[in-house]
Structure formats: structure tokens, C-alpha cells
Amino acid sequence: MINFDHVQTLTRDGVEATVKSFGALSTGAQAAATQAADYARHSFEQGSQVAERLMGVRTLEAAVQVQSDYFKTAYENLVTQASKMGEIASSTAKDTFAPVEGFAARSLKAS
Numbered sequence: 001m002i003n004f005d006h007v008q009t010l011t012r013d014g015v016e017a018t019v020k021s022f023g024a025l026s027t028g029a030q031a032a033a034t035q036a037a038d039y040a041r042h043s044f045e046q047g048s049q050v051a052e053r054l055m056g057v058r059t060l061e062a063a064v065q066v067q068s069d070y071f072k073t074a075y076e077n078l079v080t081q082a083s084k085m086g087e088i089a090s091s092t093a094k095d096t097f098a099p100v101e102g103f104a105a106r107s108l109k110a111s
Helices: 004-055 060-110
Strands: none
Touching: 004 060
16 A cells, blocks of 8 residues: 555655755855866966066076976966865765765665
């Protein structure tokens, strides 16, 4: 015999878990987009500063040093950014699947 109250409760809980899951995904996507935009802005500003410094250099040696310093800093910033984006992705995945996991566990217990 089908218990319609049980089915209704499972359906409601499933919808709630899905809504929470999409909310977490949306929050994570916003965090990633904000982080990417900040990194792009910072990289552009840094590149502009280096271009200005290169225009003022008088020797090839100085130009090579400015570029070398820039590449080193840009690489360090890229590695830091990749780490931050990885943390955001990991956190988003965990937060996104937590409501669904909880729902699945409760549903299997109730069955």
C-alpha cells in the first residue's frame, strides 16, 4: 500500500534539498566570479605599472630586471589565484551536495 503522506514528505524534502543545493551552487559561482574579476583587475593594474616602468628604463639590463621581477610576481599571483579558485570549487562542491546527501540518507532510512 502506498503511504501518500510519506510520498508527499519525501517530495517536499527533495524539493527543499534541491533548492538549498542550487542556492549553494549560486553562492559558489558568485564567489568564483568575484575572485576571477579581482584577479583580472589586479593583473591588469600590475601589467600597466610594469609598462610604465619599462618606458622609463634607460638600459637593457634594467628592462630585463623589470620584466624578470614582473614575471616572478605574476607567476606567484597565478599560483595563489589557482589555489584560491580550487578552495572555492571544493567548498562549493561540498556545500552543493550536502543537502542532497542529507536528503538521500533520510530517504533511505525512511524506506
